[in-house]
Amino acid sequence: MPLRLSLPKWPASRKKREPNHLGVVFSPGRLAVAVVREGSQGKPILVAYESFVDDPSLSEVGKWLKREGLSIESVNLTLPGDDYQMLSMDTPSVPAAERADAMRWRVKDMIDFPVDDACVDCLVLPSPDGEGEGSHAWAVVARRERVGEWMSRARKARLPLDSIDIPELALRNLLVLAPQSQATALLRLSSTGGALIVAWRGELCSFRRFNDLNIAHFAAADLMTRQSLLERLALEMQRTADAFERQFYGTSIERVWVEQSVPDLDLVQQLAPHVSMRLHAYELPEQMELGHRAAATMNRSKPPRPSLVAIGAALRRVIVSRDGGAA
Incomplete structure (x- = not known):
C-alpha cells in the first residue's frame, strides 16, 4: 500500500515573472542594449537599458547582465544598415511558408553576390484597402557570411541569440504596441x-x-x-x-x-x-512601464540615451507572444 503523508499546505507562490528579452544594436563606436518583458497592465516593461562605447564588444553585454542580475530568455540582434538590403517586389503567389525561397530566385539578378550566399526573407504588405495581404512585399537580403559572423560573436559571448532582425522591423514593433x-x-x-x-x-x-x-x-x-x-x-x-x-x-x-x-x-x-x-x-514612459533599473539609469547625472532600435528589437518576442505569429 502506498505510503501517504499529510503534507502542510504552503502559501501560494507569487505568479512567475515573465521572461526577459534582450535587444542589441551596433552603430559606429556604440553598442546599445535593452531588456524588456511583458507587463501585467497591458504595457510591456522596459527592465533595463545601457550603452557601451569605445569599440564595444558583445562580451561586455554578458558582463553587464551578470552585474545587473538579469537572466535572459532570448536575444534579438539587429543588423547594421550596411549588412542588408530591402527590395520592393511583387508578393510571390505561393504558400506563406514558401515565400522566402520564391523571393530568393527573384532577387538573384538584383544583388552583387551569388544568391546561394544570401539569406532572404519576405515581408508582405497589407492590401491598399487594408483587407488582407497585398500584392507587394519587401525582400530582405543579407550575406549569409555576415549573418554567420554575428551568430558566432553572440555564441562566443554566451548570449542566447534567438533571432537576427533589421532596425526597420524593430521600430515597427514600437508602433504596433x-x-x-x-x-x-x-x-x-x-x-x-x-x-x-x-x-x-x-x-x-x-x-x-x-x-x-x-x-x-x-x-x-x-x-x-x-x-x-x-x-x-x-x-x-x-x-x-x-x-x-x-x-x-x-x-x-x-x-x-x-x-x-x-x-x-x-x-x-x-x-x-x-x-x-x-x-x-x-x-518612453507613455508607451512602456519603466522598471526600477531603467528608471535609475534615466536619473543618472549623464544618462545614456535609450536606443529605440534596441528596445524595439527586445520587443520582438513580446509581439510574437501577443499576436500569436511571426514578427
Whole structure:
C-alpha cells in the first residue's frame, strides 16, 4: 500500500515573472542594449537599458547582465544598415511558408553576390484597402557570411541569440504596441542618419532613410543652416507621407511619433508648421512601464540615451507572444 503523508499546505507562490528579452544594436563606436518583458497592465516593461562605447564588444553585454542580475530568455540582434538590403517586389503567389525561397530566385539578378550566399526573407504588405495581404512585399537580403559572423560573436559571448532582425522591423514593433485603426509613423534621428517608418495593420509598409541628416548635423549647425536642414527633413517627410497615402488609399497617417534626439531642439515644434501630419513627441514612459533599473539609469547625472532600435528589437518576442505569429 502506498505510503501517504499529510503534507502542510504552503502559501501560494507569487505568479512567475515573465521572461526577459534582450535587444542589441551596433552603430559606429556604440553598442546599445535593452531588456524588456511583458507587463501585467497591458504595457510591456522596459527592465533595463545601457550603452557601451569605445569599440564595444558583445562580451561586455554578458558582463553587464551578470552585474545587473538579469537572466535572459532570448536575444534579438539587429543588423547594421550596411549588412542588408530591402527590395520592393511583387508578393510571390505561393504558400506563406514558401515565400522566402520564391523571393530568393527573384532577387538573384538584383544583388552583387551569388544568391546561394544570401539569406532572404519576405515581408508582405497589407492590401491598399487594408483587407488582407497585398500584392507587394519587401525582400530582405543579407550575406549569409555576415549573418554567420554575428551568430558566432553572440555564441562566443554566451548570449542566447534567438533571432537576427533589421532596425526597420524593430521600430515597427514600437508602433504596433497599441492597436491603431489608421497608419502611424515614427521619425528618429541618430548619429548615423535619420529614418521615417510607417506601419499599418501591424506591418512595416513604408520606410525612408535620411543618411545625410543626423544628430551631429543639427547640433553643429548655425541658425540659418539648421532651418534649412529642418525644411529639408520636413519636405522628405511630407513626400513620404504623400506617397504612402497614394499607395494605401484605405488609410492615412494618423500621427507621427518623433524621437526628440537632437540636444536643445524641439523637433516637433520646429517641423509641425511644415507638414500636414500630426506630430507627437515619443516619450518612453507613455508607451512602456519603466522598471526600477531603467528608471535609475534615466536619473543618472549623464544618462545614456535609450536606443529605440534596441528596445524595439527586445520587443520582438513580446509581439510574437501577443499576436500569436511571426514578427
